[in-house]
Amino acid sequence: MKDLLEEIVDEGLKAGASFCEARFFEERGNRISVENGVAKALGFGIVRGVGVRVIVDGRWGFASTNVLTRRSLKEALADAIGAAKSLAKRRGEEAEIIDVKPAVDTVHHKVRVNPEDVSPEEKVKAMLEIEKAARVFSERVKDTFVSYRDVSTKVIVCNSLGTLVEETTPRIHVHCTVISKRGGNMQVGFESIGNVSGYELVERIHPEEFSGRAAEKAVRLLDANPPPRGIYTVVTDPKVGGLFVHEAFGHNCEGDLVFGGQSIVSDKMGKRVASDMVSIIDDPTQLRNGHYVYDHEGVRAKKHIIVKDGVLVSFLHSLESAAKMGGEPQGSARAQSHHYPPIVRMSNTYFAPGDMTLEEILEDIKLGVYLSGSQYGYVETQKGQFTCKVEQAWLIEKGELTVHLRDVAINGSTLEALKNVTAVGKDLKIEMPGICGKSGQGIYVDAGAPHMRFEGIVVGGRK
Amino acid sequence: MAERIDLATPAEKAARLLSAMNMDFFDVYVVYSRSLSIGVLGRGIRDAKSRIDLGLGVRAYKNRGLGVAFSQSLEPEDVEETVDRAVSFARAAQPDPYFKGIPGPSKAEDVPGLCDKEIICLTLEEAGELVKRMIDAAEEVRHGAMYRGGMTVGYSRSYLLTSTGISVEMEKTSVSAFIEPTYRRGDDVGSSYEYDYAVSLAEIDFEAIGRKAAEKALEQFGSRRVKSGALPIILTPDSTSSFISGLMLAISGESAVKKRTFASRFLGKQIAPQILEIVDDGTIPGAIASSPYDGEGVPRRLTKVVGEGRILTFLHNSYSAGIAGVETTGHARRDYRGYVGAGPTNVRVKPGDSSLEEMISETRKGVLVTNASLIPNMVSGEFSSTIDEGFLIEGGEKKHPVKNLMVGGQILEMYRNIELISKEGRTIGKGFFFPSIKISRVKLAGG
Numbered sequence: 081m082k083d084l085l086e087e088i089v090d091e092g093l094k095a096g097a098s099f100c101e102a103r104f105f106e107e108r109g110n111r112i113s114v115e116n117g118v119a120k121a122l123g124f125g126i127v128r129g130v131g132v133r134v135i136v137d138g139r140w141g142f143a144s145t146n147v148l149t150r151r152s153l154k155e156a157l158a159d160a161i162g163a164a165k166s167l168a169k170r171r172g173e174e175a176e177i178i179d180v181k182p183a184v185d186t187v188h189h190k191v192r193v194n195p196e197d198v199s200p201e202e203k204v205k206a207m208l209e210i211e212k213a214a215r216v217f218s219e220r221v222k223d224t225f226v227s228y229r230d231v232s233t234k235v236i237v238c239n240s241l242g243t244l245v246e247e248t249t250p251r252i253h254v255h256c257t258v259i260s261k262r263g264g265n266m267q268v269g270f271e272s273i274g275n276v277s278g279y280e281l282v283e284r285i286h287p288e289e290f291s292g293r294a295a296e297k298a299v300r301l302l303d304a305n306p307p308p309r310g311i312y313t314v315v316t317d318p319k320v321g322g323l324f325v326h327e328a329f330g331h332n333c334e335g336d337l338v339f340g341g342q343s344i345v346s347d348k349m350g351k352r353v354a355s356d357m358v359s360i361i362d363d364p365t366q367l368r369n370g371h372y373v374y375d376h377e378g379v380r381a382k383k384h385i386i387v388k389d390g391v392l393v394s395f396l397h398s399l400e401s402a403a404k405m406g407g408e409p410q411g412s413a414r415a416q417s418h419h420y421p422p423i424v425r426m427s428n429t430y431f432a433p434g435d436m437t438l439e440e441i442l443e444d445i446k447l448g449v450y451l452s453g454s455q456y457g458y459v460e461t462q463k464g465q466f467t468c469k470v471e472q473a474w475l476i477e478k479g480e481l482t483v484h485l486r487d488v489a490i491n492g493s494t495l496e497a498l499k500n501v502t503a504v505g506k507d508l509k510i511e512m513p514g515i516c517g518k519s520g521q522g523i524y525v526d527a528g529a530p531h532m533r534f535e536g537i538v539v540g541g542r543k
Numbered sequence: 544m545a546e547r548i549d550l551a552t553p554a555e556k557a558a559r560l561l562s563a564m565n566m567d568f569f570d571v572y573v574v575y576s577r578s579l580s581i582g583v584l585g586r587g588i589r590d591a592k593s594r595i596d597l598g599l600g601v602r603a604y605k606n607r608g609l610g611v612a613f614s615q616s617l618e619p620e621d622v623e624e625t626v627d628r629a630v631s632f633a634r635a636a637q638p639d640p641y642f643k644g645i646p647g648p649s650k651a652e653d654v655p656g657l658c659d660k661e662i663i664c665l666t667l668e669e670a671g672e673l674v675k676r677m678i679d680a681a682e683e684v685r686h687g688a689m690y691r692g693g694m695t696v697g698y699s700r701s702y703l704l705t706s707t708g709i710s711v712e713m714e715k716t717s718v719s720a721f722i723e724p725t726y727r728r729g730d731d732v733g734s735s736y737e738y739d740y741a742v743s744l745a746e747i748d749f750e751a752i753g754r755k756a757a758e759k760a761l762e763q764f765g766s767r768r769v770k771s772g773a774l775p776i777i778l779t780p781d782s783t784s785s786f787i788s789g790l791m792l793a794i795s796g797e798s799a800v801k802k803r804t805f806a807s808r809f810l811g812k813q814i815a816p817q818i819l820e821i822v823d824d825g826t827i828p829g830a831i832a833s834s835p836y837d838g839e840g841v842p843r844r845l846t847k848v849v850g851e852g853r854i855l856t857f858l859h860n861s862y863s864a865g866i867a868g869v870e871t872t873g874h875a876r877r878d879y880r881g882y883v884g885a886g887p888t889n890v891r892v893k894p895g896d897s898s899l900e901e902m903i904s905e906t907r908k909g910v911l912v913t914n915a916s917l918i919p920n921m922v923s924g925e926f927s928s929t930i931d932e933g934f935l936i937e938g939g940e941k942k943h944p945v946k947n948l949m950v951g952g953q954i955l956e957m958y959r960n961i962e963l964i965s966k967e968g969r970t971i972g973k974g975f976f977f978p979s980i981k982i983s984r985v986k987l988a989g990g
Contacts, residue, residue, distance in 0.1 A: 120637060122633075123882070124611070124629070125614070126613070129615060141591055144592075144593075146595065147597065159593040170588045223801070266805075306925075340689060342584075342689065467929040491947055491988075538988055
């Protein structure tokens with residue numbers, strides 16, 4: 081395959097491209113779905129193809145195909161060149177990339193147990209054990225689901241800068257969802273674990289702790305109250321902080337959104353964007369779900385400090401955004417598959433730890449809300465308005481957690497919220513393995529934070 | 544862009560292999576698709592893309608256990624591996640007590656107008672010109688926005704083959720366009736978006752999309768916080784779409800019949816005033832969500848889902864219908880990755896006798912919601928969402944845009960509190976229709 085990719089890149093240059101990239105993508109994976117004690121479906125899939133990207137006459141062209149014959153790849157190259165040429169006279173963003181030193185390397189992440197060496201029957205047995213711990217937790221448990229997924233992703237990036245990089249990354253994800261019920265009241269609890277890993281990740285799961293915790297949440301939420309609504313001091317746990325740092329702030333620092341005029345911090349480089357207690361980091365080198373060694377433009381990934389002591393110090397870059405904004409590409413461009421061009425993405429994003437304990441953070445709050453666990457979040461980057469939906473919450477009264485709350489969401493303006501951070505804990509956890517969507521592309525990421533305190537946040541609720 | 548890739552040969556090869564493996568049921572689904580897209584970012588057009596996708600998916604059942612497998616390669620050895628995996632997984636899976644079998648063949652009426660030659664013949668140059676017209680129209684309203692958006696045209700052809708004798712081939716085209724201009728005035732931001740999608744290119748007015756998006760974006764300047772309280776809200780058609788989609792999801796398929804959604808216990812029961820009527824119709828000629836057959840080869844049909852405020856039926860595939868002990872309603876959804884779900888097609892809310900203008904003028908104090916995601920927690924029905932774009936209404940008049948305002952509550956209470964439905968509304972893709980809806984009282988959390 082590498083020879084064929086090199087041939088396509090050479091032909092692209094000969095045909096007049098100033099930059100040409102051919103990227104092979106293959107993802108092979110297995111799934112198991114357990115529902116109420118029955119492993120009712122097992123699945124397998126192969127995603128495979130090549131994406132070709134060119135710059136011709138100062139414009140980007142891209143084409144992809146699942147058909148891996150020489151003829152089909154040459155057609156894709158012709159389509160990509162034709163696509164770029166079709167835009168040559170159109171007003172728009174000029175395509176450019178920064179010149180970087182080429183990389184030639186092959187990376188295989190080592191695993192202790194290859195999931196392909198574990199039989200489907202053995203995997204089913206393990207998932208049934210995990211599911212059972214949730215099902216037997218309480219009579220209030222109505223439905224239990226456990227899903228398992230192992231996936232091996234191979235990417236080969238070949239481009240006209242001379243880069244030829246191959247990286248194969250194994251990942252495992254296990255997710256448990258529990259529905260509890262009392263009369264007409266139904267609630268949901270969930271837990272998930274996922275990382276760049278072999279099957280050993282499953283072997284480390286303690287069912288009572290993992291799915292038992294999901295069941296406990298679902299059952300306890302039956303007795304939780306609707307939240308108050310209005311403006312409160314809130315304390316976020318590592319998952320809510322992780323959701324916030326990723327959704328509300330991180331997306332604003334993606335170089336393509338910055339040069340595309342979609343970010344609220346495009347003119348804030350070197351300026352204060354947060355309380356001086358706040359530092360924000362995106363680190364693909366950490367062995368978490370968003371880990372990789374080379375990005376999908378073949379650039380070796382480094383740890384990125386985005387905000388240092390409240391001051392914006394860098395953006396995340398692709399070859400393109402680094403060229404347009406004068407930054408240094410440090411490996412932040414990734415693509416969901418061969419069908420998409422690489423765009424700027426976060427990896428493992430987190431608030432750096434401070435020095436306080438949770439008790440110290442809570443102690444002088446007269447009335448506030450403690451937010452725990454994340455459901456989902458989204459941001460309108462151009463306006464800087466965020467929404468985060470959390471799993472559960474507690475009222476804080478005189479420094480103590482009191483009334484249990486459910487269906488809580490918070491909303492606000494990102495920069496106002498960050499300037500109103502008044503406490504940062506020392507208990508950093510990066511435990512939010514997931515897939516982040518942007519421009520129709522889903523990418524493996526992780527996020528986290530220590531416990532943090534924000535003043536003046538809108539809490540939505542029914543009360 | 545619609546070259547003839549042979550789908551029948553790999554599908555029949557997979558079916559032959561499966562037939563020899565003593566499965567109880569199986570189906571094979573192969574899809575070829577091609578799309579062209581133009582991306583917009585910043586000052587204008589950023590890139591042009593072309594994509595060919597191809598995939599084969601297999602569902603195999605043995606002793607009520609399901610094995611699914613797919614491959615994006617139709618090379619003989621990959622088809623063989625896909626079949627082998629599906630078969631070995633079906634044998635390793637445990638019996639699903641709810642599984643009753645897969646549908647047999649039945650003949651559907653033709654649904655005309657689902658394939659637009661103009662889309663099939665469109666070049667990227669021509670697509671670029673259409674997007675340019677969309678941007679130019681926005682620039683004419685106000686010069687100098689930064690944009691995000693684009694357009695995609697696509698053609699797809701699918702082939703379904705089952706062990707029960709179904710053999711169905713379908714093809715379809717689609718076009719979608721959207722643009723999101725952002726204007727800045729100091730620290731103030733005016734941003735919004737407009738979109739459209741359809742089966743045929745001729746149905747999309749690119750200039751109108753650009754113009755409306757820019758006008759809506761400019762209206763968003765000067766947004767202000769609104770105090771918390773309980774007020775009436777008026778949903779414009781784009782917000783009604785989200786409000787009704789939550790209900791349609793909650794009455795679809797396995798989750799609905801296994802009593803896992805907020806709507807599960809309301810089959811046959813009143814959930815809204817009598818003025819609410821919703822139909823689902825997958826047979827509308829030329830409509831975006833129409834097709835002769837669903838994902839399991841069952842003919843599409845017109846289904847009255849909500850009548851006089853009462854939920855009349857759930858939307859079924861064969862699996863959920865089997866659990867409920869009814870016939871499938873032809874709402875199976877699938878791609879070639881194998882799993883089959885259920886969901887609505889063209890959703891149409893019956894127009895009422897009010898109008899958006901009347902709703903606003905008769906509201907002393909309330910909020911006009913022009914863009915919000917009102918999808919609740921599917922299990923509990925509770926929700927808490929941001930009003931992404933909306934306006935305060937005071938004294939019967941639309942005032943300033945709102946900011947950082949959340950709406951929350953129980954979605955069932957929102958349906959119960961429907962007060963007025965407008966006679967006019969928005970038709971999307973020749974199929975969907977959403978009017979404006981006034982809800983008498985909703986809890987709002989603001990500044």
